[in-house]
Amino acid sequence: MAVWSHTCFDLIVCSKGTLFMEENGIQYDIGQGMMLVLEPGKVHRGYRPTETETEVYWIHFQYPLPSKPLLVDKNNWQQPLLIATEQDTEFKPGMIDIPKFATIDLRSVVPLLTDMLKLHRQLTQYRSFELQTLFGQLLTLLQNGMRKSSPQARSFFLGEKVASYLAGCLELPFDSERMELDLHYHFDYLARCLKQYSGMSPMQYRHRLQIDRAKRFLAQSELSLVQIGEQCGFQDHN
Structure with missing residues (x-):
């Protein structure tokens, strides 16, 4: 052998x-x-x-070896948002x-x-x-x-679902009751799952997406600030 x-x-x-x-x-x-x-x-x-x-x-x-031990027990699947622009020419650092x-x-x-x-x-x-x-x-x-197969599977996939839901309705006012009805879970539980998934609350995650979308509109469109605010779900034009 x-x-x-x-x-x-x-x-x-x-x-x-x-x-x-x-x-x-x-x-x-x-x-x-x-x-x-x-x-x-x-x-x-x-x-x-x-x-x-x-x-x-x-x-x-x-694969590039990290400085920390290669073999670790996985106890979370957090997916924090990376800062990305429309001018990126290189892949963002990734992991699997x-x-x-x-x-x-x-x-x-x-x-x-x-x-x-x-x-x-x-x-x-x-x-x-x-x-x-x-x-x-x-x-x-x-x-x-x-x-x-992990104990965190349910919360991970539900957190992913909440993140996708928030991204799909940015132009609408934030409505926790509507989210509960659409996703069929209590808002507090949805918020905990998103926190585990992204490290942010629903409002923080939504605000991050709003700012990113507004930046793209400002850089690439001829829309007015009022129109951009409406497209990004900002109710207060100021």
């Missing part, structure tokens, strides 16, 4: 059988429908032979969370992995970009699966 230490991450997805892996002395039995991420700089080996016919997808990838060792939905994951293999076997400069796009979809899929 080989023993190695890589400078990149290894993402292993088992589609059949069981693979027995060890990382820094910790043993993992990666059964069908499970995944494991091996971290760079740690010692890895197979600690026992497979007992049945086993098939795995194995992806090597690199994927599980270390978890059960996954092979029905959604395997088709992506199959498409990635097809592209990799006939790789060109154009297909290289497509391959990176598919890999991003795979990581997002793994992240969404982790969110859905």
Whole structure:
């Protein structure tokens, strides 16, 4: 059995059988429908032979290493708004969370992995970009699966729903009772979910969206200040 230490991450997805892996002395039995991420700089080996016919997808990838520990318990999914303009020429700093060792939905994951293999076997400069796009979809899929299975899943998705709701009715006066009726939850609970999601109250989040929209109108339109105020939901023209 080989023993190695890589400078990149290894993402292993088992589609059949069981693979027995060890990382820094910790043993993992990666059964069908499970995944494991091996971290760079740690010692890895197979600690026992497979007992049945086993098939795995194995992806090597690199990612800038943060200064904090790589493996952390996820206890929140806060999504604070980034400051963005219409003149941005570079991607904003991004992040994604994927599980270390978890059960996954092979029905959604395997088709992506199959498409990635097809592209990799006939790789060109154009297909290289497509391959990176598919890999991003795979990581997002793994992240969404982790969110859905977390204790915070309900509050996260409801916070996301509140944020989308507020963005869709900026030009209207703020109405907490209307929000309760439309989203079918008590306003206090909706506010707590949005606070966990964005770090802001509904009014703070709405005001942030209003200011951002007003900036875009001021920079790109010929509308008057009164018209811009109406489009952004400011009831007081002053």
